[in-house]
Amino acid sequence: MIRVSENAGFCFGVRRATDTIESLIKNMREGDVICTLGKLIHNEQYCDYLKAHGVREVSGDSLDGLYELAKQGKSVTLVTRAHGIERELSARLESFSDSCSTFKVVDATCPYVTKIHKIVKENSDKDKHFFIIGGENHPEVRSIWSYVDGKGHICADSGELENTISGLTDLEKGVVCVAQTTQKLSEWKKCQQIIKKYCTNAKIFDTICSVTEKRQAEALELSRLCDVMLVIGGKDSSNTAKLYQICCANAKKAFWIQTKDDIPFDQIATTDKIGITAGASTPDSIIQEVKRTMSEIMENFAELFEASEKETQKIYKGAIVKGIVMSISENEISLDLGVKHTGTIKRDQITSDNEVKLSDLFKIGDEIDAKVIAKSDLDGITLSKKVVDDVKNWEKIVEYANNGTVVDAVVTKATKGGVIVAVDGVEVFVPASMTGVGKDKDLGELVKTAQKIKIVEIKEDRRRAIGSIKAVIREEKKAQQEAFWASVEEGAEFEGAVRSITPYGAFVDLGGVDGLVHITELSWKRIKNPSEVVSVGDTIKVFVKSFDKEAKKISLGYKTDDQNPWNVFKSKYAENDVAQVKIVGITSFGAFAEIVDGVDGLIHISQIANKKIDNVAEAIKVGDVVDAKIVAVDDEKQKVSLSIRALLPEEEVANEDAPVAEEAVADAE
Numbered sequence: 001m002i003r004v005s006e007n008a009g010f011c012f013g014v015r016r017a018t019d020t021i022e023s024l025i026k027n028m029r030e031g032d033v034i035c036t037l038g039k040l041i042h043n044e045q046y047c048d049y050l051k052a053h054g055v056r057e058v059s060g061d062s063l064d065g066l067y068e069l070a071k072q073g074k075s076v077t078l079v080t081r082a083h084g085i086e087r088e089l090s091a092r093l094e095s096f097s098d099s100c101s102t103f104k105v106v107d108a109t110c111p112y113v114t115k116i117h118k119i120v121k122e123n124s125d126k127d128k129h130f131f132i133i134g135g136e137n138h139p140e141v142r143s144i145w146s147y148v149d150g151k152g153h154i155c156a157d158s159g160e161l162e163n164t165i166s167g168l169t170d171l172e173k174g175v176v177c178v179a180q181t182t183q184k185l186s187e188w189k190k191c192q193q194i195i196k197k198y199c200t201n202a203k204i205f206d207t208i209c210s211v212t213e214k215r216q217a218e219a220l221e222l223s224r225l226c227d228v229m230l231v232i233g234g235k236d237s238s239n240t241a242k243l244y245q246i247c248c249a250n251a252k253k254a255f256w257i258q259t260k261d262d263i264p265f266d267q268i269a270t271t272d273k274i275g276i277t278a279g280a281s282t283p284d285s286i287i288q289e290v291k292r293t294m295s296e297i298m299e300n301f302a303e304l305f306e307a308s309e310k311e312t313q314k315i316y317k318g319a320i321v322k323g324i325v326m327s328i329s330e331n332e333i334s335l336d337l338g339v340k341h342t343g344t345i346k347r348d349q350i351t352s353d354n355e356v357k358l359s360d361l362f363k364i365g366d367e368i369d370a371k372v373i374a375k376s377d378l379d380g381i382t383l384s385k386k387v388v389d390d391v392k393n394w395e396k397i398v399e400y401a402n403n404g405t406v407v408d409a410v411v412t413k414a415t416k417g418g419v420i421v422a423v424d425g426v427e428v429f430v431p432a433s434m435t436g437v438g439k440d441k442d443l444g445e446l447v448k449t450a451q452k453i454k455i456v457e458i459k460e461d462r463r464r465a466i467g468s469i470k471a472v473i474r475e476e477k478k479a480q481q482e483a484f485w486a487s488v489e490e491g492a493e494f495e496g497a498v499r500s501i502t503p504y505g506a507f508v509d510l511g512g513v514d515g516l517v518h519i520t521e522l523s524w525k526r527i528k529n530p531s532e533v534v535s536v537g538d539t540i541k542v543f544v545k546s547f548d549k550e551a552k553k554i555s556l557g558y559k560t561d562d563q564n565p566w567n568v569f570k571s572k573y574a575e576n577d578v579a580q581v582k583i584v585g586i587t588s589f590g591a592f593a594e595i596v597d598g599v600d601g602l603i604h605i606s607q608i609a610n611k612k613i614d615n616v617a618e619a620i621k622v623g624d625v626v627d628a629k630i631v632a633v634d635d636e637k638q639k640v641s642l643s644i645r646a647l648l649p650e651e652e653v654a655n656e657d658a659p660v661a662e663e664a665v666a667d668a669e
């Protein structure tokens with residue numbers, strides 16, 4: 001569906017001006033000079049048309065020359081523009097035409113604008129504040145301004161008006177306000193309210209042209225119904241700019257085009273509802289051309305789009321074009337664009353990396369996209385790949401941010417508040433707090449390292465992206481923890497680093513989750529502090545003794561049965577074996593001797609020598625290493641009885657009453 005706004009295109013004032021000049025052209029004789037003072041209307045194509053028909057566009061500086069020509073007998077006709085001219089200029093032209101019959105002035109000022117000039121003349125004086133709501137550089141506003149006597153103010157919008165009027169103290173002397181004829185209606189309404197707020201007896205003249213109002217209202221209605229709005233008009237046309245603003249705010253997409261050649265085929269779908277509106281200076285022929293082109297496109301969109309891709313490689317400044325790499329030198333590459341001229345991309349429009357060789361980036365035959373940045377018959381077509389890449393890369397960054405994608409990046413430099421990382425050619429800032437590096441650590445250590453980051457914030461207006469390394473670390477840790485808790489089971493073995501030590505145990509990193517090895521689980525021997533067995537940073541093997549998924553607590557074991565001294569003893573010795581033992585303690589009833597690390601045996605006083613002794617220390621002392629026979633082993637109580645005497649020659653053994661092995665064990669208890 002394509003709908004054209006009823007009031008699109010030439011308004012009454014513009015039509016009047018164009019009809020005037022076209023009738024002059026029709027009756028133009030050889031040698032006649034017809035000029036417009038500035039652009040007759042704000043439409044480049046129409047001004048080109050006038051030029052092609054011999055109409056010259058002149059500025060105020062040329063008037064004296066034209067007057068001289070007229071005085072020499074030439075027929076000079078000067079047509080003033082639809083937006084009106086300044087009072088002084090008007091007076092000067094009047095005096096020229098009064099004094100020279102061949103100097104004619106044709107006033108093509110729109111009657112609506114002339115009416116505003118009259119309002120200003122009649123209502124401004126030295127005491128009153130005269131407000132014009134409009135663009136200060138617009139020819140219409142400049143012409144209105146030239147008629148203001150006394151205190152005048154030009155405000156572009158309600159914001160500027162509020163700022164200006166709130167600073168004035170003598171408003172009671174009178175306030176008058178008019179609007180540029182093409183002012184946006186909603187903005188004008190706001191301005192009226194502001195004026196009334198500050199001055200109850202202000203004179204407000206509704207000078208917005210009714211055609212403008214209608215056109216804006218239609219654009220609003222149409223853009224709400226359509227997916228795509230095409231706004232046709234010159235880029236310096238104020239009323240077209242306002243239509244475009246309205247369409248942008250209400251349609252899904254809006255494009256400001258000047259002719260059918262600007263239609264963005266690639267951004268319009270066959271199913272889109274299309275609306276067309278046009279500024280007051282847009283000739284009907286251009287509107288009809290756009291409409292016709294759009295109808296054809298919508299009828300056979302696919303073919304036309306393909307054709308436009310292939311053939312209509314439109315080369316104009318700002319166009320994105322495709323080209324095939326034809327040659328590569330140290331400082332530029334040349335592209336075949338499928339048109340007469342070759343495209344050239346200089347090195348600085350390809351990459352910022354001065355080290356890289358262009359021949360490493362491209363090969364002959366590569367197809368690449370580039371933007372036309374200049375075009376001339378002399379220099380050919382100058383292109384930029386960087387601009388296209390920047391846009392594409394930025395779009396990727398926005399997509400990463402929207403999708404929460406984790407991306408690979410390289411840290412390029414450290415700054416005062418963080419680090420800069422390069423992601424797909426875009427510099428992303430990672431604040432220090434999001435680097436995962438401790439407060440007192442040097443961020444410079446990250447430079448040239450590869451990191452995984454997430455884009456956490458986008459500032460579209462400034463094309464700035466904020467990244468976080470910490471967010472990735474946090475997520476990875478969370479995933480690790482979830483996987484751990486989903487699979488953990490008692491007895492599972494892990495190898496992990498000791499992260500910290502407390503008086504009651506050591507915490508071991510099992511991969512995102514810390515488990516505790518209680519002090520009693522560290523050693524079979526009695527220890528006073530875990531540091532007697534492990535140190536922070538040690539990698540140790542542990543196993544899961546128990547865990548609580550809810551409380552996220554896990555108890556680990558470190559000592560194993562293999563290391564259990566009793567088991568070690570049992571694996572090495574049995575009753576009646578002889579062991580080399582070390583005396584580790586002496587009591588009144590005997591001596592304790594270490595058999596293996598962690599297992600001591602008792603040598604009863606009666607089993608130390610082959611004669612009766614009253615004092616153990618007489619025969620043996622701590623530190624002595626002696627051979628002893630294992631005479632009894634109590635598995636249940638994990639007690640061992642030893643005898644030196646049993647190894648002495650039988651004949652030397654004194655006939656004493658020695659206790660049996662079981663009795664010796666009982667003594668030890």
Ligand code: SF4
Nearest residue numbers: 011013110112181209
């Ligand atoms: S938009 Fe209105 S004021 Fe401006 S030239 Fe057209 S008719 Fe005149």
